[in-house]
Amino acid sequence: MRPRPARIERLPEQYFVALLGRVSAAAAQAGPPLIDLGRGNPELGPPPHVIEALRTAAGYPSAHGYSPIRGLPRTKEAIAGRYRDLYGVDVDPATEVALIPGTKTGLVELALSLCDDGDTLVLPDPYYPDYPSGAALAGARIATIPLRPDAGWAPDLDAAPDGAALYLNYPSNPCAVCAPDGVFDAAVRWARRTGSAVVHDAAYVDVVFDGRPPQSFLATPGAKDVGVELWSMSKTYGMAGWRIGFVVGNAEIVERINLLNDHSRVGIFAPLQAAAVAALEGPQDSVAERVATYQRRRDLLAAALPEPPVCEGTFFVWIQLPQGLSAERLLAEERLAVAPGEGFGPSGAGWARLSVAVSDEVVEIAAERLQRAFAAVAA
Numbered sequence: 001m002r003p004r005p006a007r008i009e010r011l012p013e014q015y016f017v018a019l020l021g022r023v024s025a026a027a028a029q030a031g032p033p034l035i036d037l038g039r040g041n042p043e044l045g046p047p048p049h050v051i052e053a054l055r056t057a058a059g060y061p062s063a064h065g066y067s068p069i070r071g072l073p074r075t076k077e078a079i080a081g082r083y084r085d086l087y088g089v090d091v092d093p094a095t096e097v098a099l100i101p102g103t104k105t106g107l108v109e110l111a112l113s114l115c116d117d118g119d120t121l122v123l124p125d126p127y128y129p130d131y132p133s134g135a136a137l138a139g140a141r142i143a144t145i146p147l148r149p150d151a152g153w154a155p156d157l158d159a160a161p162d163g164a165a166l167y168l169n170y171p172s173n174p175c176a177v178c179a180p181d182g183v184f185d186a187a188v189r190w191a192r193r194t195g196s197a198v199v200h201d202a203a204y205v206d207v208v209f210d211g212r213p214p215q216s217f218l219a220t221p222g223a224k225d226v227g228v229e230l231w232s233m234s235k236t237y238g239m240a241g242w243r244i245g246f247v248v249g250n251a252e253i254v255e256r257i258n259l260l261n262d263h264s265r266v267g268i269f270a271p272l273q274a275a276a277v278a279a280l281e282g283p284q285d286s287v288a289e290r291v292a293t294y295q296r297r298r299d300l301l302a303a304a305l306p307e308p309p310v311c312e313g314t315f316f317v318w319i320q321l322p323q324g325l326s327a328e329r330l331l332a333e334e335r336l337a338v339a340p341g342e343g344f345g346p347s348g349a350g351w352a353r354l355s356v357a358v359s360d361e362v363v364e365i366a367a368e369r370l371q372r373a374f375a376a377v378a379a
């Protein structure tokens, strides 16, 4: 076998694959049951009418051939309807929406569509650990904008370096904050100054707490001229395993995704699209229930900590670990798995991300173990 192509060699260690490996090895050791808050894997599935729509559509004889390569117009109309009705944004379903098999795929494809060899992808740090992967495949380097908790994790985009693209993510994984005032406007200014593109990863857009409204980047004046938003079915509807999402916004960027799609994929199983339409257009009470559930669990965890963490959305709580406590120690001594902060970029060192996408019972046990671990290092 010849050596691996450079683009494969450039891929960084996949943070979550490595984390899952460490957690399974720890779980296999003797001791009390391991509690895993490391991975964010929604445990609440979609509402019954969505599963029923999948079942019905899979029963049609016509469902099993190749579906249209660029997606069914009906599916794109459904997401355009959501943008209009919920986020106050008009998008043309024909030219401003691309259908993708989950936004993780979109993150890589956008890097390939926006960055040439030697270009720079700009990332506020901490960032979602999958962002560097697309840059590696594209041959782009990463420039980070370090964020600080005392500044509300807000990036100073007017001082940000040039680059071919900027990835933003609100509500933020891992920082769990919503877009600070003015950040989206500053992102449009950055794009105009550099002639580059903004990608807003809106994976958790609807998972916002304490009455905050969902906020789309595309509602910002000028946003569609310079960027796109990634919209995922995974978190809003608990459909993470279904692998379906959208790239919405700037028509040229959408066309680049569609072009990649023409060459590398053949549509998305039509019954999945029918179910996505049912989710987007059917009753929405499950979304509010899901948000209330995550908010309640956030409060359970917060009550166990010496100071309540800032957590405005997502199903993660991002905490600073006290001196003497580390993710490794929590795993070894408390059998509590969390996602170590350093995997989210240099500014994540000393922090940890805890998922509440687990049952209430698991959150309660985790809260007890966390409280004990904090008390042990404070003593």
Ligand SMILES: Cc1ncc(COP(=O)(O)O)c(C=O)c1O
Residues within 6 Å of the ligand: 040, 101, 102, 103, 104, 105, 128, 169, 173, 201, 203, 231, 232, 233, 234, 240, 244, 245
């Ligand atoms: C910030 C962020 N973006 C994107 C994704 C990918 O979501 P999906 O591929 O399920 O749409 C995730 C998944 O956890 C995420 O946390």
